[in-house]
Amino acid sequence: MSNLLLNAIRHTPPDGVVEVSGQAIGPEVEFAVRDACGGISPSDLERVFDVAWQGDSARTPQPHTGRGxxxxLAIVKGVVEAHHGRVRVANSGPGCAFVVTLPG
Structure with missing residues (x-):
């Protein structure tokens, strides 16, 4: 959760909003982190959980001292799957939505 939240904050402009939500859906628990990063190119959406993938300049540019x-995100996917869950990403509104579903 902290990795998703830190990424959302890092890639959202100062006047943007990061939203965190959670809910129980049947026997599962789902939480989502939505940001205002400007979105991820459709060709990159399938790659965001790959080791060494980094966003390109299409994401909201902002000054920071270094890149990760x-x-x-590869670690997020590995931890979620180790707990028999799923993680997905989609462009949503002014940014992205990362949604994690875990067994209850």
Missing amino acids: AGIG
Whole structure:
């Protein structure tokens, strides 16, 4: 959760909104992190959980001192799947929605 939240904050402009929500859906628990990053190109949506993938300049540019190693989202996927869950991403509104579903 912290990795998704930190990524959302990092890629959302100062006047943007990051939203975190959670809900029980039957026997599962779902939580989502929605940001205002400007979206991810459709060709990259399938790659965001790959090791070493990093967003391109289409995402909202902002000054920061360095780039990550591109392993955070791969770790998120690995941890979620180790707990028999699923993680997905889609462009939504002014940014992206990362949704994690875990067994209850």
